[in-house]
Amino acid sequence: MDKRFATPKSMKKVILRVIRTTLLQFGSATKVELSKRLGISFPTVSKVVAQMERDGEVYVVGLDDSSGGRRAKRYAFNPEHMLGLAVFLEENETVYAVFNCVGEVKEQGTRPSVFQDGLHLLIELVQDILLEFPKISSMAIGVPGAVDNGRIFHIPNYKSFHDFELKTYFENLFSIPIVVENDMNAAVLGFQKRSGREDKQSLVYLYSGKNGPGAGILINGDVVRGSTFFTGEISFMPLYDNQNFHQAMYQGRKNTKTRTIGEKHEIHAISRLMASLVAIINPHTVIFSKEEMDQIALNRIAIESTKYVPKEHLPELIVSDWKRDYLHGLQRLALDRMVTGIRLVDVLE
The missing domain is CATH 1.10.10.10 (Winged helix-like DNA-binding domain superfamily/Winged helix DNA-binding domain)
Structure with missing residues (x-):
């Protein structure tokens, strides 16, 4: 035997x-x-x-x-044997996609933000989707906050989700493997997979969005999380004597709603951040969302950054579709969990 x-x-x-x-x-x-x-x-x-x-x-x-x-x-x-679910939570919407084992999207939609009325809206959404697609075998949830193995421990704008064990709670509720990931970590992973970039490249994805600045960092194909899973919280970077990056970016603004970046103080702040990234990890590429950055602003950032670091060390600066990258990254995470198969028949018994 x-x-x-x-x-x-x-x-x-x-x-x-x-x-x-x-x-x-x-x-x-x-x-x-x-x-x-x-x-x-x-x-x-x-x-x-x-x-x-x-x-x-x-x-x-x-x-x-x-x-x-x-x-x-x-x-x-059989790509239809198991399905996956990706959901990301934003201030004004909740976006989801159901897909098969080869990543083909079966259904995609948008619902009202669960942050407005609490967790029960997210539970109801997932329940509805699972009833419609009973073959769903894994799920990835993206959140605008810092995550430690499924626990959301830093999400300043949404206190009801702070220090919440979302992964454990949902796995107990729905009996399928769950991945909970920071939005920028998922976005940089999604960009790398979707663009076909080499695994050995170092990538940084910068986005301000509706919740303040954040970054996803990928080195040699792996998302960098740090010793306490706080990597990417660039709002706290002290780029000036009396201001961190968040304060420098939003001086004089009443909110952090997404808009095109182009003010002089914004270009200066991002250029200082760029110099820090070059000096610390020297990335191949820095990606911005096309929602908030255009080529003119990228050119200004490149010029301003050379005040701090030599031009030859600057990364490639590009724009991409943040929502698409984010959703694709979550799909990849759910697919990985789907293939590992927590819900399995023990075929060798």
């Missing part, structure tokens, strides 16, 4: 996860190819794939040419 049949449940989940990942990555494979590529015995792969086929998770897409024996069946992953 193959010793793998006696492995712990965690190993069984790993085997299922790597088979799923391989089929999604390569499109299709035979049992022999899976066994060789993954270094897992053929009997184990055969048993797992047989169970996946019975569950509707994989299906036969054809037969390979014969090399003397029976023609091998070629399997592909």
Whole structure:
């Protein structure tokens, strides 16, 4: 008997996860190819794939040419077998998307902000979506605040969500794996995946939006979170003797609503921030939202930044679709959780 049949449940989940990942990555494979590529015995792969086929998770897409024996069946992953849900929370709206295992969006919509009337609106929204799409197997939630393993611990504008264990609460409520992520972390991840940038590049995504300045930082393909998950809270950076970055950006303004950046004090503040980023992490690219930055402002920032650091060290400055990047990043996080499969059949029992 193959010793793998006696492995712990965690190993069984790993085997299922790597088979799923391989089929999604390569499109299709035979049992022999899976066994060789993954270094897992053929009997184990055969048993797992047989169970996946019975569950509707994989299906036969054809037969390979014969090399003397029976023609091998070629399997592909059924992208509709499991669905994911991405939701992000903003001051004036809640945006959601339902998608399949290859990221194809099945439904996308906008609801009123849950920040206005409390958590029950978010619960009702998720309940409605799960009733309509019962195959949803994972969910990612984005919030405009600092997050530590699913706990929102810094979200100044929304006190009812402060220090709230959103991940644990929702996992207990809906019995599916949940990812809770900071908005800018999700956005920089989404940009990197959507743009096809190399994993080894360092990226910084800057956005002010409706909740004040924030940044998502990605180095070598990994989101930088810091020792206390406070990375990216650039509002606190003391760029002047008596002002931090937030104060410098919003001097004379009554609110932080999204608008095109172009005032002289804004260009100066961002240029000082740019110099700090160059000196500390020297990023390849800094991304801004097209909602609040145009090419003229980017050119002014590039010129102003050279007062503090040599021109040859400045990153590429570009604009992107923040909402699209944000939602795509959440989709990637939910897809990762979907493939790892918390809600699994233990096929090797």
